[in-house]
Amino acid sequence: MQQMLQNIKALLEKPSNFSIVIHRNPDGDAIGSGLALQTFLNKLGHQVSLISPNEVPNYLKWLPKTDQIIIFEENPELAKEKLSDADLIFTLDFNDFSRVSGNFTKYLQEIAPYKTFVMIDHHLEPSEYAQFKFSDPEKSSTSEMVYDFIVNLGYKDLIDKDMATDLYTGIMTDTGSFKFPNTTPHTMCVAADLMSHGINHNKIQIKIYDSFSLNKLHLLGEALNKLVFLPQYKTAYIALSKEELQKYHYQKGDTEGFVNYGLALNDANFAALFLENDDEGVRISFRSKGDVPANEFAKKYFNGGGHKNAAGGRTKQSLNEAVNTFLEKLPEFKSKLIHANI
Ligand code: 5GP
C-alpha cells in the first residue's frame, strides 16, 4: 500500500492530463468524490476532466463545478478525446467497466490495454483492470477513501471548503446521514475534519433531503400507497411503471431513497424498488437489514451487485415479469430473510 502511494505520488509530480470516470446514474458519493479529486489534482497543476456516463441528478447540481462535468451520453467525442489523452484514468465509486454501461463500457475495454488506471472504490469483488487498486469494501464511501488518499499522499493541507463540501456530501449520502452500518469511527473522524473546514453541513442536508419537488413528493405518495408487504418473507417491495413515473413528470433522482421506506417497516428485513425505465428495461434497488445479503440476490437474479445492505440490478424483463421473478426467488432466501441477524 505504502509503495503504491509512493508510486502514484511520483506520477503526480509532473504536470499531466488526467481523467476521472464515475458510474452511471451517479449518486452523491460518485459526484462528491469525483469533484473533490478533480479539484485536488488541479491544485497539483494537472489538467483534469471529470466524466459521467449520464446526467448529474438535479439534487446534486448545486455542488460547485458540476456544470463542468463531461457527460459521455451527450458528448461522447469529447469524452473519448479526454480519455485518449489521459496519462492516468481514475475510476471512482465502481470497480467493473460494466457500471458505466453501453458504448462507454466498450470504449474503456478498448483503451484498457494502453492505459493506466487508478481504482478508488468500496464495492465488493473488484475487476482486474487497475494498475493502482484502492479497493476497500469496509469503507463507508469512495469519498472517505478519496479523503484518505489525499491525506496519505501528504496533501491534507490542500483540502479546501469546496472539496470538504464535496466529500462530506458523498459520505453523508452513502451512509444515510451516518446511520447505515458502514459508518465507522473513522468515518466520523473524517466527517468531523471536513466540518472543521467551515462547510455548511445543515445546508448540505437541506439541499439533498429537503429539496424535493412537489411532483417527487406526490410520486412518493403513490409509491407508498403501492407498497406491498410479504410477512412470510419479511420483505417489502414497490413497483412503478413507466406510466406512473410519467404521470408525476419523473426526473432522474426523483425516486432516490424510495426503497428505504420499504425497509422502514417494522418487520421488514428486505426491500426492493422496481422502476420501469426506457433505456434500461427495469432497474431494481435492493436494501436489507443485518446479514441479509441484498447483493447476492441482485447478482444472482438481476445482473447486478453492490453491498450487503444496498445493491442494485436490472433486467430486460417487463415490470410484471421482473416482480414475478423476484417473488419466485424469495423462497430460496427465506430462512435468511426470517432470521436476519441485526
Ligand atoms: P442503488 O439502488 O442506489 O442504485 O444502488 C445501491 C448500491 O448498489 C450502490 O452502492 C450501487 O453502487 C450498487 N449497485 C447498483 N447497481 C449495481 C450493479 O448493477 N452492479 C453492482 N456491482 N453494484 C450495483
Ligand code: MN
Ligand atoms: Mn459509493
